[in-house]
Amino acid sequence: MQETQLQRVQEAVARCRDLPGALLPMLHAIQDDLGYVPPEAVPTIAKALALSRAEVHGVISFYHHFRSAPPGRHVIQVCRAEACQSMGAERLVARLRERLGIDFHGTTPDGAVSLEAVYCLGNCACAPAVMVDGALRGRVTEAVLDEIVAAAALDDENDGVAGGAR
Amino acid sequence: MSVRIFVPRDSSAVSVGADAVAKAIADEATRRAIPVAVVRNGSRGMLWLEPLVEVETPAGRVGYGPVTVADIPQLFDAGFHRGAPHALCIGPVDDYPWLAKQERLCFARAGVTDPLSWNEYVAHGGSRGLRAALAMTGVDAVAAVTESGLRGRGGAAFPTGIKWKTVLDTAADQKYVVCNADEGDSGTFSDRMVMEDDPFVLIEGMTIAGIATGATIGYIYLRSEYPYAERALMAAIETARSVGVLGDDVLGSGRRFELHVRRGAGAYICGEETSLLESLEGKRGMVRFKPPVPAISGLFGKPTVLNNVITFASIPIIFDRGAAFYRDYGRGRSRGTLPIQLAGNIRQGGLVEKAFGVTLNELLYDFGGGSASGRPIRTVQVGGPLGAYIPESQFDVPLDYEAYASIGAMVGHGGIVVFDDTVDMARMARYAMEFCAIESCGKCTPCRIGSTRGVETIDRIIEGRERGAQLAILEDLCNTMLSGSLCALGGMTPFPVLSALKHFPQDFGLGPDGLAAAA
Ligand SMILES: Cc1cc2nc3c(=O)[nH]c(=O)nc-3n(C[C@H](O)[C@H](O)[C@H](O)COP(=O)(O)O)c2cc1C
Ligand code: SF4
């Protein structure tokens, strides 16, 4: 973890520590900012909330949303729940695996794209649905998916991980 | 005078291009020097028509949809800004049968107003319920909820008035109101739509709960998959504070109510109320043993009103129009209306709010127009991932809590996921077990281990290895999960599995009698 990252973690910790039930808001604040929760941040969080490191780690690992490693510059989340399945979501999954050469929880070797599974995006009447860097997409076809992947691969200037944070 | 043209800001509409359409309309109007004001309304819930653009005319609002950016020049050529005919025109939106046939109480304003405009909210009946509640004693307010017959819309259908009475009657220095906005069930989006398309109704409903029971702090536990809803809620809460609905002096009554949004973190189990409370307290979402119930010992050990978004959103109209008005909708012990969500492989999917008693046949064919693929509908799953698969022979059962329970099904949060005849029910059964394995909180062995065994067993059945023996193991496993689970995740996952097996044995390589004939 870089110096500046540590500073940003400390800022997030300071902002959230006095909230009732502060741990989740704190983890969100860190991940919103850095794109993940660096394992090196755990001692700082634990100290601020008078918890053990194991307790903090236990919470981070319980929730699917929190990442312990930086994501790619773009995050593609594919809905795998029933309504999207009924409209061919698994075909989209196969297409993405083939195009990106990675599986869920993976990031392409060039660091451009991470692939994640989600279980319902609340867009079930416009299925199948995906979320790209926090932007919801509906009625997604394989052709649309190819465009999304191509756009993500092209757009390499954006090196801020925060773009893919949510 | 400029023409008002409405383009929804609802995330479903945005997901299919509403932002680009809104911009294209404004740009094209400028180019043609036509005075147009683009308003970002909520969605009407006719989601297959999104982006549904509405034009205000002297004869009412005329709809066009689904509109793409490429359609805009043509629409202007045709004179759509005066409500003129066009291939995409659906006529006056309020008269459109899909909408006109509904009974919209909860969703009366959705799509009509700008969701973030407090003035429009008030102009369309908002805040009257809260004003009425402020003039009542807590005892009378809670009694009104009980009389309305409202039952929790989050799934368990517990009478809301009884819950509120428990909180009212439990003395404490601090009480809380918690809204369950974790909406994890596939095929459901009514909570999301309330929060994005009419957020003040949720704020009003929660405030009434606080006023009625003596709770002064509220939390909305919102799933992390809903960033659009989060932004809408934050903006609406800010406005509610500035107009004096929230804060130290609710509408000048001297009463206090404050409201905060807390984001979940992608765990389905945190929709279960005690797991949700653990999560709000900053812990892993492990399910708690009950008793004590949250109404007595909930958030931080204090009495807590915990309800679903739709439950709270149903409250203002009960106080505005009276308990009897609400109770007059529905049948049997299922009173009022249910916002039903038509999803999956359906031609005309979206939000249908109807009194209890409507049938799947009406929903799937009259409203839904059949499958999206044009193939026959084979089955639907009602009530989310823990709900049973329902075969066509039961499509005429009236949708109410008791009628559904009597066929081993569940209304749940009112989500209906449609499958055509290409669905493989053995795969869906396998998925149900897999989902349970992924989302189990890990407290009970039958749920944590049994679900993984279930996946393996169904795999063997699909592959045709010792089908008879594996079937016996699967039924055994399901019985263990049914009886040995602390909450409904482990306890109800057997419903989709066993209903798939019962109604579609051929998909598992079995004879129609369910015996392992083919093995
Ligand atoms: C596994 C599981 C998931 C649940 N998910 C939700 C949910 O996402 N939203 C919800 O309102 N209730 C959910 N519930 C039901 C809640 O436990 C609780 O009954 C409900 O929030 C109470 O509010 P109500 O009385 O207004 O329905 C879930 C229950 C279980 C067992
Ligand atoms: S049934 Fe499953 S999810 Fe529910 S408490 Fe037990 S282990 Fe946790």
Ligand code: FES
């Ligand atoms: S099931 Fe995919 S968006 Fe709901």
